Amino acid sequence: MSAAPLAPGSVIGIIGGGQLARMLAMAAARLGYRTVVLEPDAFAPAAQVANNQIVAAYDDPEALDQLAMMADVITYEFENVPVSTVEHLEATHPVRPGSVALKVAQDRLSEKAMAQQLGAETALFAAVNSRADLDRAMAVTGLPAVLKTTRLGYDGKGQAKIMTPDDADAAFASMSRQAAILESFVDFECEISVVAARSIAGAFSAFDVAENEHRNHILHRSTVPSRLDAAVCAEAMAVAARIADHLGYVGIFAVEFFAVRDGESHRLLVNEIAPRVHNSGHWTEAACAISQFEQHIRAITGLPLGDPSRHSDCVMENLIGNEVDRVPEIAAQAGTVIHLYGKAEARPGRKMGHFTRIWPLRSVPAA
Amino acid sequence: MSAAPLAPGSVIGIIGGGQLARMLAMAAARLGYRTVVLEPDAFAPAAQVANNQIVAAYDDPEALDQLAMMADVITYEFENVPVSTVEHLEATHPVRPGSVALKVAQDRLSEKAMAQQLGAETALFAAVNSRADLDRAMAVTGLPAVLKTTRLGYDGKGQAKIMTPDDADAAFASMSRQAAILESFVDFECEISVVAARSIAGAFSAFDVAENEHRNHILHRSTVPSRLDAAVCAEAMAVAARIADHLGYVGIFAVEFFAVRDGESHRLLVNEIAPRVHNSGHWTEAACAISQFEQHIRAITGLPLGDPSRHSDCVMENLIGNEVDRVPEIAAQAGTVIHLYGKAEARPGRKMGHFTRIWPLRSVPAA
Numbered sequence: 234m235s236a237a238p239l240a241p242g243s244v245i246g247i248i249g250g251g252q253l254a255r256m257l258a259m260a261a262a263r264l265g266y267r268t269v270v271l272e273p274d275a276f277a278p279a280a281q282v283a284n285n286q287i288v289a290a291y292d293d294p295e296a297l298d299q300l301a302m303m304a305d306v307i308t309y310e311f312e313n314v315p316v317s318t319v320e321h322l323e324a325t326h327p328v329r330p331g332s333v334a335l336k337v338a339q340d341r342l343s344e345k346a347m348a349q350q351l352g353a354e355t356a357l358f359a360a361v362n363s364r365a366d367l368d369r370a371m372a373v374t375g376l377p378a379v380l381k382t383t384r385l386g387y388d389g390k391g392q393a394k395i396m397t398p399d400d401a402d403a404a405f406a407s408m409s410r411q412a413a414i415l416e417s418f419v420d421f422e423c424e425i426s427v428v429a430a431r432s433i434a435g436a437f438s439a440f441d442v443a444e445n446e447h448r449n450h451i452l453h454r455s456t457v458p459s460r461l462d463a464a465v466c467a468e469a470m471a472v473a474a475r476i477a478d479h480l481g482y483v484g485i486f487a488v489e490f491f492a493v494r495d496g497e498s499h500r501l502l503v504n505e506i507a508p509r510v511h512n513s514g515h516w517t518e519a520a521c522a523i524s525q526f527e528q529h530i531r532a533i534t535g536l537p538l539g540d541p542s543r544h545s546d547c548v549m550e551n552l553i554g555n556e557v558d559r560v561p562e563i564a565a566q567a568g569t570v571i572h573l574y575g576k577a578e579a580r581p582g583r584k585m586g587h588f589t590r591i592w593p594l595r596s597v598p599a600a
Numbered sequence: 601m602s603a604a605p606l607a608p609g610s611v612i613g614i615i616g617g618g619q620l621a622r623m624l625a626m627a628a629a630r631l632g633y634r635t636v637v638l639e640p641d642a643f644a645p646a647a648q649v650a651n652n653q654i655v656a657a658y659d660d661p662e663a664l665d666q667l668a669m670m671a672d673v674i675t676y677e678f679e680n681v682p683v684s685t686v687e688h689l690e691a692t693h694p695v696r697p698g699s700v701a702l703k704v705a706q707d708r709l710s711e712k713a714m715a716q717q718l719g720a721e722t723a724l725f726a727a728v729n730s731r732a733d734l735d736r737a738m739a740v741t742g743l744p745a746v747l748k749t750t751r752l753g754y755d756g757k758g759q760a761k762i763m764t765p766d767d768a769d770a771a772f773a774s775m776s777r778q779a780a781i782l783e784s785f786v787d788f789e790c791e792i793s794v795v796a797a798r799s800i801a802g803a804f805s806a807f808d809v810a811e812n813e814h815r816n817h818i819l820h821r822s823t824v825p826s827r828l829d830a831a832v833c834a835e836a837m838a839v840a841a842r843i844a845d846h847l848g849y850v851g852i853f854a855v856e857f858f859a860v861r862d863g864e865s866h867r868l869l870v871n872e873i874a875p876r877v878h879n880s881g882h883w884t885e886a887a888c889a890i891s892q893f894e895q896h897i898r899a900i901t902g903l904p905l906g907d908p909s910r911h912s913d914c915v916m917e918n919l920i921g922n923e924v925d926r927v928p929e930i931a932a933q934a935g936t937v938i939h940l941y942g943k944a945e946a947r948p949g950r951k952m953g954h955f956t957r958i959w960p961l962r963s964v965p966a967a
Contacts, residue, residue, distance in 0.1 A: 238928050241940055241952075259626055262649050265927075265940030265953065281651050282629050522886065522935045522958055537932040544912050544935075544958060560632075561605050565904035568889045568911075573608055573632030585608075586632065591889055591911060 236433070238535035239305055241265030244284075245530065246304025248291055248318070250277030252574035252584065253310040253510050256518075258283045260526035266534065269303045271296055278574045279310075292318050301326045306533050308484060312338045312508050313385055329433075329483040329533040334508040337480065341383045341414045341505075348503035351475045355503050356491070357417035367405050367415065371398065374417035380404045383412045392450075394418075419502055421491035425459050427469045428514030430485045430528045430538055431477035438538040439470040440525065443513050443549075445489070451582065452512045455549045457520060461492055465499050476506060485529040487511030512584075516549035517541075519570035519589035545591035557585035568592055603800070605902035606672055608632030611651075612897065613671030615658055615685070617644030619941035619951060620677040620877050623885075625650045627893035633901065636670045638663055645941045646677075659685050668693045673900050675851060679705045679875050680752055696800075696850040696900035701875040704847065708750045708781045708872075715870035718842045722870050723858070724784035734772050734782065738765065741784035747771045749778045759817075761785075786869055788858035792826050794836045795881030797852045797895045797905055798844035805905040806837040807892065810880050810916075812856070818949065819879045822916045824887060828859060832866050843873060852896040854878030879951075883916035884908075886937035886956035912958035924952035935959055 245261050247254045250272025258268040258279050269285040270277070280286045285303065289296030292315050300307060300322070307328045309319070312335060319332040337343045345355045359370035361380060371378060376398070382391035393404035395415075405413075424447070429439035444459035445452055459466070473488045487507040492499040510525050518524035523531075523539035531539055545568075552559065557579050563569055573586035612628050614621045617639025625635040625646050636652040637644070647653045652670070656663030659682050667674060667689070674695045676686070679702060686699040704710045712722045726737035728747060738745060743765070749758035760771035762782075772780075791814070796806035811826035812819055826833070840855045854874040859866040877892050885891035890898075890906035898906055912935075919926065924946050930936055940953035 238931075241924065241927070242942070242944055255629075259629065259649070262622075262626065262942060263939050265924075265942055267648065267942070281634065282626070282649050284648050519889065522937050531931065536928060539931065540934040540936070542934070544960070557608065557632075560608070561903060564605075564898065564906065567907040567909070569907070570889050572630050575609070575629060575632055575634070577609055593911070 236535055239266065242267060243305040243534065244269055244303055245534070246271065246300045246307040247279065247283070247310060248300070248307065248314050249310035250274060250279040250283075250286070251310060252278045252576075254279035255282055255574060256524075256526045256572075257308070257310060257510065257529060260524060261530045264527065264530055264534070264536070266530065269300065271300050276577070278576060281575050291315065294321075297322060308529070308533050310509055330480075330486070330508050331483070334480045334482050334486070338506050338508040339384055341381060344506050345414070345503070347476070347479065348472070348506075351472065351479055353472045353475075353503045354500065356419050359415050361405070361408070361413040361415050364402075364405050367401055370415035371395070371401065374415050377418040379416050379418060380408060381414055381416065382408055383414050419491045419493065421502070422494045422499065423460060423492050424489065424504070425461060425469060425492055425501075426455075426487050426489045426511065426513040427473040428485060428487045428511050428517065428525050429470065429473045429477065430525075430532045431482045432532050432538050433483050433535055435478070436538050437474045437477055438528070438541050439473055440514060440517050440521065440528075440541045441543055442466040442469050443516060445513050449582070451553060451584075452551055454551075455513045455516055457516055457543065457547050461499055465492065465501060469501055472501070472503065482508070484508075484532045485510045485514070485525050487513060489513070512551065512587075515572070515587050516547045516589045518572065519549070519591050520545045520547040543594065546594055546596070547589050547591045549587055549589040551584055552586040552588065554581045554583055554585065555579045560586075563588050566590065603902055606633065609634060610672040610901065611636055611670055612901070613638065613667045613674040614646065614650070614677060615667070615674065615681050616677035617641060617646040617650075617653070618677060619645045619943075621646035622649055622941060623891075623893045623939075624675070624677060624877065624896060627891060628897045631894065631897055631901070631903070633897065636667065638667050643944070645943060648942050658682065661688070664689060675896070675900050676702075677876055697847075697853070697875050698850070701847045701849050701853070705873050705875040706751055708748060711873050712781070712870070714843070714846065715839070715873075718839065718846055720839045720842075720870045721867065723786050726782050728772070728775070728780040728782050731769075731772050734768055737782035738762070738768065741782050744785040746783050746785060747775060748781050748783065749775055750781050751779065757817075786858045786860065788869070789861045789866065790827060790859050791856060791871070792828060792836060792859055792868075793822075793854050793856045793878065793880040794840040795852060795854045795878050795884070795892050796837065796840045796844065797892075797899045798849045799899050799905050800850050800902055802845070803905050804841045804844055805895065805908050806840055807881060807884050807888065807895075807908045808910055809833040809836050810883060812880050816949070818920060818951070819918055821918075822880045822883055824883055824910065824914050828866055832859065832868060836868055839868070839870065849875070851875075851899045852877050852881070852892050854880060856880070879918065879954075882939070882954050883914045883956045885939065886916070886958050887912045887914040910961065913961055913963070914956050914958045916954055916956040918951055919953040919955065921948045921950055921952065922946045927953070930955050933957065
């Protein structure tokens with residue numbers, strides 16, 4: 234399992250051309266690799282910095298064959314790549330991570346079931362495929378609860394809160410007969426995530442736990458270190474390691490947890506697993522010697538995983554929509570790393586970039 | 601002078617497509633700018649990551665017009681761009697830095713004369729345009745001395761040592777009748793450099809002094825902090841600031857100094873000025889919140905200059921020729937940032953990449 238790493242000049246194929254692919258392509262370039270991006274939009278963020286682009290749909294069979302022909306290893310930037318696409322590619326080419334992780338991450342039921350199977354706690358949940366299921370599910374979870382499509386939801390899309398039994402009909406209708414899951418409402422004190430990597434040979438490496446704040450269901454801010462004590466952070470990393478081993482995962486992934494107050498400490502509930510680089514790991518480019526993007530490239534090319542330790546404490550904030558206009562002001566702040574995505578139009582809710590402010594470890598940032 | 605900075609999506613034209621242009625293009629992308637590279641080699645390092653490339657000679661008039669048409673601001677990655685090229689462009693477009701700095705940096709005599717005019721010390725020197733000049737020059741400098749072409753020399757090319765008067769004929773012949781300068785041999789304890797930036801509005805910002813070691817006239821290693829005391833480092837930065845103001849410079853530049861032992865401290869002699877990002881500033885990408893490349897992009901686009909302070913001590917080493925084969929081993933070292941240039945062939949003497957090892961400020965690195 235310790236084959237030589239891909240030589241410099243080898244080609245990494247990336248399915249998807251958004252900002253995550255852009256940052257992966259730049260990390261690949263820094264390690265001397267070339268990139269080809271499969272993405273229907275010729276002006277997508279990643280197309281601007283990749284060596285090559287195949288302008289086609291993610292599931293276009295000819296485009297996939299072309300990608301496979303050009304690339305020495307294939308990866309993806311988002312979990313909504315069709316499983317059939319990855320299965321088709323991995324029959325003949327290395328795809329990292331592969332379809333096993335993708336299948337689990339595409340289904341909230343599988344995700345939660347796996348977490349429980351690996352000894353991690355989750356919210357109470359039940360499958361909902363009919364209106365009658367929803368009544369049974371409410372008995373399991375209690376109220377309030379959240380009804381979610383099992384697939385394709387992100388940034389709060391495909392979700393409906395049920396505060397009282399009277400909300401059930403409308404919530405069920407909003408699922409449009411898609412398979413759904415009802416989850417008990419968790420009274421968490423904070424949300425955290427672990428961004429971690431597993432190598433081809435099975436080595437595991439986690440970046441420090443980030444504490445995340447959302448606004449309108451979109452990540453607003455990640456702070457590292459989090460408020461959690463060392464034992465709870467270690468538990469989060471241990472859960473991530475068990476998930477990675479269970480899936481035979483290769484590359485970077487993120488596990489999001491709810492942290493619930495428990496006396497002097499906290500209990501963790503697995504919320505979501507993302508089989509890719511993750512917005513809550515963007516701070517790594519500013520506060521660590523290597524970023525999550527480089528770590529992913531190292532993992533999938535067979536280079537040794539890099540040192541995930543932090544040289545600085547930090548806080549990362551997203552620039553959503555016209556918040557990008559703040560860049561000149563932010564650029565004047567000390568210890569601040571700005572990263573924009575090359576998107577032409579600052580539409581409301583669109584992630585345009587992010588910035589990370591760093592300061593010395595265990596000190597307090599200036600106001 | 602405080603015009604609004606170039607908006608994200610604006611285009612930066614870069615003359616030259618080597619690794620310096622590559623790193624500038626990646627820094628520009630991170631700030632949301634687009635890039636177009638003028639470079640005759642379609643597979644050059646920068647072409648791989650830039651948005652667009654014009655494949656043409658650096659002095660091709662049509663290509664220059666095309667560059668000017670596409671770019672909102674133009675810069676260059678090396679000081680051997682023809683002055684006529686920059687003068688042609690700056691007649692109608694912003695070129696940063698401009699031709700004034702380029703002219704001085706292209707001529708060792710002008711460079712040294714300017715340094716002295718600004719109150720900085722240099723080696724003893726004299727112009728040599730004839731064999732008789734060389735005899736007069738040796739009387740000025742004493743021996744040993746170094747005869748150099750005034751123009752186009754780098755990495756030790758175009759230089760001849762004169763240890764005794766017997767070496768004079770051969771040294772003079774080796775100049776092939778090019779204008780030359782004889783410089784006294786400096787018995788320095790170490791070589792240092794300051795990499796600094798000046799903004800359009802005249803703000804000045806210097807990164808910390810790096811101590812540089814060369815092998816075969818090529819930079820081998822830069823260590824930060826240097827062995828010099830704070831007063832000497834401050835003097836180096838002050839000289840750099842006077843040079844920048846004198847030239848009305850915009851962007852990053854480097855000043856290389858010899859440090860000569862002087863009792864308990866050191867005296868500084870200006871050796872060379874490079875009107876561009878510099879190999880001895882590559883460590884900034886690993887040990888500072890922003891790199892020299894980003895600082896250059898900030899300066900020429902009108903963004904505020906970034907915070908140059910270090911979060912870590914560091915040492916940067918170049919990977920020359922097949923030293924690039926060490927990458928998998930280097931990748932396994934803690935706190936190590938690797939940067940390769942995408943060059944296909946590891947020819948002897950060719951700069952293939954570099955790596956920077958970081959460790960906490962003012963501590964001692966592990967063996």
